[in-house]
Amino acid sequence: MGNLGEKKALLAVVGVTVLLTAGALYLTYSSYEKAEQGKQKIQGVRNDIVKALAKKRMIPALEREVIILRENVEEYVKILPEDKQINNFVNRINEFQTDAGIELTGLDAPARRSAKKKGKSATAFERFVYKLKVSGTFRDLVRFINKFENYERFVAVEDFSFKPDKRTPADEDMRLTGGITIETYAYHAGAAASDRVKIAKIDDKREALRDQIMAQRNEIEILRHHLDPVVVDGRRDPFKDPRRPKVAENEEGEGNGAERFAKQKRFVAWAVGELKQINDMIVAEENEPLIIRQMEIKKQIDERVGNLSAQLSNARNDRLVTAGPLQRELEREVLDPLARIIKDRRIAVKTGLSVQDLEMILTKMQHYFKKGELGQVVSQFDLVAKQLGTTDTGDPDTKALVVKIYGLKNKAMVISEFSKRPIAISGIISVKGSPVAIINGRVFEKGEMLDEDVKIHDIRSEEVEFVFRDVRIIRRWE
Amino acid sequence: MITVNLIPQDFTPKQRTPIGQFVGILVCVLLVAGSFAAFLYMEYGRLAEVESELSKVTAELELVKPHRVYAEKLQAEKKEFARRTETIQGIGAARVLWSKKLDQFWEVVENKGDTERHLVWINSLSARSPGKGKKRKQSKPGTFRFAGYSASQHSRKLSDFHRDLTESPFYSSGLYDIDYPEGKQQSFTDGLEPNVAWKFDFSMKLRSNEPAKKKSKKPAKKAPAKKKSK
Numbered sequence: 001m002g003n004l005g006e007k008k009a010l011l012a013v014v015g016v017t018v019l020l021t022a023g024a025l026y027l028t029y030s031s032y033e034k035a036e037q038g039k040q041k042i043q044g045v046r047n048d049i050v051k052a053l054a055k056k057r058m059i060p061a062l063e064r065e066v067i068i069l070r071e072n073v074e075e076y077v078k079i080l081p082e083d084k085q086i087n088n089f090v091n092r093i094n095e096f097q098t099d100a101g102i103e104l105t106g107l108d109a110p111a112r113r114s115a116k117k118k119g120k121s122a123t124a125f126e127r128f129v130y131k132l133k134v135s136g137t138f139r140d141l142v143r144f145i146n147k148f149e150n151y152e153r154f155v156a157v158e159d160f161s162f163k164p165d166k167r168t169p170a171d172e173d174m175r176l177t178g179g180i181t182i183e184t185y186a187y188h189a190g191a192a193a194s195d196r197v198k199i200a201k202i203d204d205k206r207e208a209l210r211d212q213i214m215a216q217r218n219e220i221e222i223l224r225h226h227l228d229p230v231v232v233d234g235r236r237d238p239f240k241d242p243r244r245p246k247v248a249e250n251e252e253g254e255g256n257g258a259e260r261f262a263k264q265k266r267f268v269a270w271a272v273g274e275l276k277q278i279n280d281m282i283v284a285e286e287n288e289p290l291i292i293r294q295m296e297i298k299k300q301i302d303e304r305v306g307n308l309s310a311q312l313s314n315a316r317n318d319r320l321v322t323a324g325p326l327q328r329e330l331e332r333e334v335l336d337p338l339a340r341i342i343k344d345r346r347i348a349v350k351t352g353l354s355v356q357d358l359e360m361i362l363t364k365m366q367h368y369f370k371k372g373e374l375g376q377v378v379s380q381f382d383l384v385a386k387q388l389g390t391t392d393t394g395d396p397d398t399k400a401l402v403v404k405i406y407g408l409k410n411k412a413m414v415i416s417e418f419s420k421r422p423i424a425i426s427g428i429i430s431v432k433g434s435p436v437a438i439i440n441g442r443v444f445e446k447g448e449m450l451d452e453d454v455k456i457h458d459i460r461s462e463e464v465e466f467v468f469r470d471v472r473i474i475r476r477w478e
Numbered sequence: 479m480i481t482v483n484l485i486p487q488d489f490t491p492k493q494r495t496p497i498g499q500f501v502g503i504l505v506c507v508l509l510v511a512g513s514f515a516a517f518l519y520m521e522y523g524r525l526a527e528v529e530s531e532l533s534k535v536t537a538e539l540e541l542v543k544p545h546r547v548y549a550e551k552l553q554a555e556k557k558e559f560a561r562r563t564e565t566i567q568g569i570g571a572a573r574v575l576w577s578k579k580l581d582q583f584w585e586v587v588e589n590k591g592d593t594e595r596h597l598v599w600i601n602s603l604s605a606r607s608p609g610k611g612k613k614r615k616q617s618k619p620g621t622f623r624f625a626g627y628s629a630s631q632h633s634r635k636l637s638d639f640h641r642d643l644t645e646s647p648f649y650s651s652g653l654y655d656i657d658y659p660e661g662k663q664q665s666f667t668d669g670l671e672p673n674v675a676w677k678f679d680f681s682m683k684l685r686s687n688e689p690a691k692k693k694s695k696k697p698a699k700k701a702p703a704k705k706k707s708k
Contacts, residue, residue, distance in 0.1 A: 014506060024514045025517075027521070028513065031521040053542060059548065059552065065556050066559065069559035125565055125569075149573075157577075163603075197552055225578035235588045238588065238599060242629070265590075
């Protein structure tokens with residue numbers, strides 16, 4: 001029996017040992033588990049610390065970017081009206097309508113839509129669409145559209161459609177009717193302001209980033225278009241039938257309209273090309289290192305400029321270029337730039353005639369004068385009258401020729417006017433050795449005044465010499 | 479049977495614990511002591527150390543947390559303002575300057591007054607800007623359409639007008655797919671010359687200026703595995 005008790009005791013001891021050991025081991029394992037979890041947590045926190053430090057290092061760059069973006073967005077949205085300013089937009093439409101000269105026959109209220117459907121941006125931008133019904137000429141409608149596109153606030157033309165109004169009178173530009181759809185956006189700044197992060201010393205930082213702000217701002221450009229009013233006004237209406245009634249053929253030598261236009265176009269093209277060559281020579285002169293060569297080029301430039309000016313002057317006198325668009329092109333592309341060149345380089349341009357030209361003109365006039373064709377004498381003078389006015393008369397030969405030409409022209413005019421006066425010589429008789437003339441039924445002696453303008457200078461056997469406005473005119477008795 | 483031991487205790491032989499028992503009990507004690515020792519080491523040694531380290535790094539994290547929050551707010555604001563900038567850029571870039579287009583178109587029709595090459599007049603004109611991009615689909619192109627007459631009995635002049643149009647800045651800046659030059663001859667009895675003209679109707683498309691959207695970085699979906707037939 002003692003053995004039984006010992007065994008029981010032994011079993012009890014073993015049992016207790018097992019229990020205690022198991023319990024201790026369980027607790028140990030549990031603590032181990034906790035420790036491992038703790039280690040994992042530590043690793044996780046360390047990773048978070050690393051990430052947080054990485055983000056901390058990004059803060060200066062992020063602050064810079066945010067400041068730049070804020071500044072530029074604030075600038076960009078100046079072109080977008082705020083919600084409360086949308087009402088003023090209708091007033092603006094009316095202003096444009098009046099300025100452009102079109103009629104607004106309908107204005108549909110805007111449909112409101114967000115620029116984007118998702119995100120905070122959806123509430124920041126709101127799109128407004130207006131549908132206009134309009135009536136006006138094509139010219140005025142283009143101006144009307146241009147006003148929207150050049151407006152300080154952003155406005156885009158979505159679509160348009162025009163058709164002619166057949167009730168337009170035939171002698172007016174075609175009136176069009178149709179519709180235009182325009183859109184604009186409103187920017188709601190309130191949503192943005194509340195989300196802003198407070199950046200320390202923002203004013204100083206903003207100032208330091210001024211250059212970068214401006215550099216990035218220039219990346220966004222709202223394009224505009226300038227309509228040249230001279231060009232637009234000068235164009236024909238594209239909606240108006242340009243055909244004309246059949247016209248009789250011109251006199252021989254004048255050629256038809258197409259040939260005339262082609263000739264004018266060739267002249268303008270030549271003048272443009274000539275000016276371009278002059279500009280190239282000016283550049284070559286500026287880049288030329290040798291002074292002697294520079295002076296040579298300068299002389300050539302002056303000659304070319306003088307020649308071009310003379311040709312343009314002749315063309316003006318001859319009325320060579322009559323087509324409106326070509327005239328404008330000539331003025332824009334040649335005359336204005338040439339005038340600037342002459343002014344900047346102080347070129348003394350002689351636009352008048354040379355000695356040879358004057359001699360030729362004088363010879364012609366004298367030829368017609370001898371033939372008695374006084375009208376032709378005056379016509380020859382009229383052809384060169386303007387050029388005579390710009391001729392440099394510093395040279396004595398030139399001056400003498402110009403004086404002769406003027407004198408001959410005046411003489412022809414005086415004689416022509418005298419010939420229209422009713423002067424009839426009835427007879428010439430000698431009285432006491434002095435000849436007297438019977439003119440218009442009255443007897444006159446030498447030196448007497450026929451009337452207030454005409455003096456009888458001399459009376460000869462078969463002719464009477466009058467003086468009319470300092471010109472001696474002989475009239476024969478027949 | 480009851481056993482009574484009458485031998486005085488002093489003379490009773492002492493019974494020693496058997497070696498086996500002793501060893502066994504010793505082992506048990508060692509086991510218990512050892513396991514408790516292990517527990518104590520684990521609980522108050524390693525675990526405590528870990529907890530101490532954890533609280534230390536947690537405190538470190540708390541120090542840098544405000545910076546992280548600040549940086550995340552800056553990133554969120556940057557993203558929002560970048561999106562607004564992109565919206566404004568898109569709005570501006572998508573705009574078609576129709577007055578410029580009409581100005582250029584008019585210049586071609588008028589042809590500087592040269593009626594020899596072609597003499598055209600219009601009797602209807604319509605245009606529409608390209609549509610805005612929807613999701614990731616391509617924007618619907620815009621259109622420009624006009625109809626009119628080319629005054630001449632020769633179709634060559636209509637062809638000349640068509641060529642001038644396609645070679646002009648009006649067409650080369652964004653327009654494409656213009657109809658081929660074709661028309662129908664029509665006679666007039668209104669006494670105007672020429673009394674014959676070619677009636678035409680041209681339409682063309684207009685490309686969108688809207689900036690291209692950035693492509694998605696999501697990976698392409700994998701094709702579903704084919705079921706094998708048994």
